[in-house]
Amino acid sequence: MEFSSKLLENAVNEMSQLPGIGKRTALRLVLHLLKQSENQTVTLAESLRKMREEVNFCSNCHNISDTKLCEICANPNRNEALVCVVEDIRDVMAIENTSQYKGHYHVLGGKISPMDGVGPGELTIQSLIDKVKNGRVEELIFALSSTMEGDTTNFYIFKQIESFNIKTTTIARGISVGDELEYADEVTLGRSIVHRIPFETSLKN
Amino acid sequence: MEFSSKLLENAVNEMSQLPGIGKRTALRLVLHLLKQSENQTVTLAESLRKMREEVNFCSNCHNISDTKLCEICANPNRNEALVCVVEDIRDVMAIENTSQYKGHYHVLGGKISPMDGVGPGELTIQSLIDKVKNGRVEELIFALSSTMEGDTTNFYIFKQIESFNIKTTTIARGISVGDELEYADEVTLGRSIVHRIPFETSLKN
Ligand SMILES: [Zn+2]
Ligand SMILES: [Zn+2]
Numbered sequence A, B: 001m002e003f004s005s006k007l008l009e010n011a012v013n014e015m016s017q018l019p020g021i022g023k024r025t026a027l028r029l030v031l032h033l034l035k036q037s038e039n040q041t042v043t044l045a046e047s048l049r050k051m052r053e054e055v056n057f058c059s060n061c062h063n064i065s066d067t068k069l070c071e072i073c074a075n076p077n078r079n080e081a082l083v084c085v086v087e088d089i090r091d092v093m094a095i096e097n098t099s100q101y102k103g104h105y106h107v108l109g110g111k112i113s114p115m116d117g118v119g120p121g122e123l124t125i126q127s128l129i130d131k132v133k134n135g136r137v138e139e140l141i142f143a144l145s146s147t148m149e150g151d152t153t154n155f156y157i158f159k160q161i162e163s164f165n166i167k168t169t170t171i172a173r174g175i176s177v178g179d180e181l182e183y184a185d186e187v188t189l190g191r192s193i194v195h196r197i198p199f200e201t202s203l204k205n
Helices: A006-015 A023-035 A038-054 A089-096 A125-133 A148-164 A186-194 A199-203 B006-015 B023-035 B038-054 B089-096 B125-133 B148-164 B186-194 B199-204
Strands: A079-086 A103-107 A139-142 A167-170 B079-086 B103-107 B139-142 B167-170
Touching: A006 A023, A006 B038, A023 A038, A023 B038, A023 B089, A038 B006, A038 B023, A038 B038, A079 A089, A079 A125, A089 A103, A089 A186, A089 B023, A103 A125, A125 A148, A139 A148, A148 A167, A167 A199, B006 B023, B023 B038, B079 B089, B079 B125, B089 B103, B089 B186, B103 B125, B125 B148, B139 B148, B148 B167, B167 B199
Parallel strands: A079 A103, A079 A139, A139 A167, B079 B103, B079 B139, B139 B167
Antiparallel strands: none
């Protein structure tokens, strides 16, 4: 693509760094911004910059939060001994949306994926193990998506905490194997968290 | 969507103002930025803001340009008496890419579309008519996409300049009716601009 403007080219190149946004789509989005008020672009740019620079992660569950402790962790009516292990904030939002769950979460920040250079050290696994070690957890619910990476991550964590004899469960597979949590319908996802099964049982299937 | 962070919610809301970007996609893009360096988001935000605030349009053809007169209009080897009327910069880029055209452009900035509130006054039509009035144009090539809005716009301009007796042509329809110029292959598009036909002839088809 040959651009008549360096300013335009830079904006298109930066936008096309985003996943799933090719050069043509980036150009279409940028030309759209040019047709809108200057204020709209400034507000968009400012919201991205501010979010990235000031983002905070809950010191307990590592979910994105504007406060040191997120609303869920700070809520005394939620059971902190019940911890649901998820990949990211989208899974928290999906499960919260079912209104079926009153425990805490632990947000890993991803799944173990050697192909993408994501090892256990890139995730919040140590902090989860520490929680278990400190005796604060009675039950751990594995709710990662059932892909190879998800299974690997579940199993890695399971091996680390096996000796502490806490209850480990996994959400019932009402949702199809391989499906992402965030796209499941509320009823199915709600039921699968209520009917969770022992993690060992899930290994036998 | 219920967010645990106002910063995140703002960023997602702003991103989802972009055409074709829903809330879920916006969240995915924003979470991607959170996994990248802070610098990447700052650079993206800055490139958008700078582009929008400092964008300049060529004083002659209205194409996006970093200089008062764009490279095409400033090039003495290009024929300024031959003017190709296009919708936006993507069409200029597509035609330039064929290396088949050595005239000038006139970028309208859109098509007449009463449904979208775009009248002749929102486009650079008056400036085009002035060019023709001043006797600087020998031939006008209509290269808008052949949609109802494109045809309406062509016809509106044609009626305004009919009395000046300049040559009006339209690019040959090697490309399928209704197709966007920017997606045409180079060979077909190059041929269609070389084999352009009188505008009146195109009205009869
Ligand atoms: Zn928390
Ligand atoms: Zn120009």
